[in-house]
Amino acid sequence: MKEILCSGAIFFAKDTKRMLFLHRKNGNKSNQWGIVGGKVEQNESVWNGLKREILEEIGHTPKIQKTIPLETFVSNDSKFSFHTYLCIVDNEFIPTLNIEHDSYAWCSYKSWPKPLHIGLKSSLSNNTIKKKLETVFDIIDFI
Numbered sequence: 321m322k323e324i325l326c327s328g329a330i331f332f333a334k335d336t337k338r339m340l341f342l343h344r345k346n347g348n349k350s351n352q353w354g355i356v357g358g359k360v361e362q363n364e365s366v367w368n369g370l371k372r373e374i375l376e377e378i379g380h381t382p383k384i385q386k387t388i389p390l391e392t393f394v395s396n397d398s399k400f401s402f403h404t405y406l407c408i409v410d411n412e413f414i415p416t417l418n419i420e421h422d423s424y425a426w427c428s429y430k431s432w433p434k435p436l437h438i439g440l441k442s443s444l445s446n447n448t449i450k451k452k453l454e455t456v457f458d459i460i461d462f463i
Contacts, residue, residue, distance in 0.1 A: 327370040327403040328357025330390065331382070333412040334460055338426040340415070341433050342377065345422035353425070354437040355404070366403045378424075379416025382409045388456060391443055404443060406456060429457065 331340035341353045356377045360369030374381050388406040395401070412426050425433050432444065443449050 325360040328355045329407045342421040343423040352437045353433040
């Protein structure tokens with residue numbers, strides 16, 4: 321079995337201190353809230369794959385002030401990995417959603433929409449990830 325690489329971005333707007341979530345309307349993760357992201361294509365780096373997914377899923381690439389690697393999840397058999405980044409933008413924006421999603425929501429920390437994608441829910445419930453996010457949010461005005 322070939323390794324599957326994926327990457328995703330949690331957008332955080334400095335002006336409102338809220339995070340962007342997308343609602344999946346089709347596929348095996350339909351009716352779940354998640355983040356921008358997806359599968360990295362062959363001969364594509366994790367970061368370039370994420371940039372492509374951002375453009376595909378929200379219609380443009382917002383001006384990102386800072387990108388912070390948040391987590392790399394690797395499955396027990398090491399065949400799947402998901403790289404999650406925190407992308408800090410100055411202001412909330414209105415995404416132009418592609419056919420994968422039917423709505424979006426900017427949400428405050430710990431006030432996520434439900435149901436969350438199981439992997440995202442696990443990540444956001446992880447104490448190490450929570451501490452990392454809280455540390456960034458505490459110093460965000462300096463970034």
